[in-house]
Amino acid sequence: MLPVRCPAKINTRLRVVGRRPDGFHDLDLDFVGLALSDTLELERADTLELVLDGAASDLPVEDNLVLRAARRLRAAVGEARMPGARMRLTKRIPVAAGLGGGSSDAAGALLGLDRLWSLGLAGEVLAGIALGIGSDVPYFLEGGRRAGHGRGEILSRLPDGPEQPVLLVVSSQGLSTGMVFEEFARQAHPPASSVVLTSRKTGISFPNGTSDCGQGAPANDLLPAAVVLAPRLGELLQLARDVVPEGRVGLTGSGPTIFVLLEAGADSAEVKDRLAPVLPEGVALLATRTMAFAEHEGTRFSRLAG
Numbered sequence: 001m002l003p004v005r006c007p008a009k010i011n012t013r014l015r016v017v018g019r020r021p022d023g024f025h026d027l028d029l030d031f032v033g034l035a036l037s038d039t040l041e042l043e044r045a046d047t048l049e050l051v052l053d054g055a056a057s058d059l060p061v062e063d064n065l066v067l068r069a070a071r072r073l074r075a076a077v078g079e080a081r082m083p084g085a086r087m088r089l090t091k092r093i094p095v096a097a098g099l100g101g102g103s104s105d106a107a108g109a110l111l112g113l114d115r116l117w118s119l120g121l122a123g124e125v126l127a128g129i130a131l132g133i134g135s136d137v138p139y140f141l142e143g144g145r146r147a148g149h150g151r152g153e154i155l156s157r158l159p160d161g162p163e164q165p166v167l168l169v170v171s172s173q174g175l176s177t178g179m180v181f182e183e184f185a186r187q188a189h190p191p192a193s194s195v196v197l198t199s200r201k202t203g204i205s206f207p208n209g210t211s212d213c214g215q216g217a218p219a220n221d222l223l224p225a226a227v228v229l230a231p232r233l234g235e236l237l238q239l240a241r242d243v244v245p246e247g248r249v250g251l252t253g254s255g256p257t258i259f260v261l262l263e264a265g266a267d268s269a270e271v272k273d274r275l276a277p278v279l280p281e282g283v284a285l286l287a288t289r290t291m292a293f294a295e296h297e298g299t300r301f302s303r304l305a306g
């Protein structure tokens with residue numbers, strides 16, 4: 001069995017630059033890789049099969065992006081070069097959480113199958129297939145800290161910096177990325193600096209019409225839309241900010257996960273003990289850390305869970 005490590009990400013900054021003719025939005029965002037990872041195991045077979053394990057064992061297999069990735073890859077190279085694979089996915093990354101788990105699994109499938117069947121595909125070929133699966137998938141072919149443009153597929157490397165502890169505040173109810181972008185478009189977002197937007201459902205207002213998660217905190221333009229769909233997000237953000245004033249607190253991707261990024265060397269166990277007791281029921285707290293590009297590359301074909 002070939003193990004493939006599929007890490008999560010957070011977006012420490014996400015700006016929506018505009019809407020495109022193809023219905024997608026152009027973004028300007030930062031990706032930061034995390035140690036928290038799913039594991040995909042692959043072995044050669046004559047057909048494509050996927051078994052889900054761990055937190056995903058009750059999810060429908062047919063919808064899984066790993067299968068979609070494998071089918072697209074097989075269609076691109078032909079069945080003679082890649083007849084199939086027996087695949088087992090062990091999920092640890094929360095699903096529909098804004099942590100990129102499904103996209104990372106799909107990228108892991110592309111890289112893993114390329115190696116398993118010695119396809120030797122060029123990076124651009126894999127990136128093209130990856131973007132056809134989802135906007136975040138090209139990022140996960142690379143990993144580490146990256147700035148993204150376009151749908152998130154135009155990537156440039158950022159300095160990794162020191163490893164930092166990260167706490168993830170994860171709501172049990174996930175959010176669909178498509179629905180958050182739809183809500184964003186429906187709100188017909190005015191220029192970021194000119195208004196104060198108030199969520200009708202929650203009454204929470206966002207200074208500058210966005211997205212600011214608090215003073216000096218990272219901004220995410222999808223926040224007002226996410227709050228309409230998951231009204232308790234505003235409250236959770238405030239809580240995390242109040243309890244961990246020393247952390248950078250923000251929403252990752254289209255949510256609903258809130259990240260608390262701590263300084264390198266901070267005692268994350270102490271911060272976790274402070275935050276966990278005040279979180280409402282149905283909200284989990286996970287501790288992980290940032291993962292640099294070199295570690296991402298070096299541990300790609302291993303079983304590590306982070």
Ligand code: C5P
Pocket residue numbers: 023024025026027133134135136150151152177178179181182
């Ligand atoms: O690409 P992905 O499958 O993650 O996108 C899910 C949905 O989110 C898309 O169908 C699209 O409606 C919306 N989206 C968008 N702009 C992006 C990424 C996603 O409008 N850059």
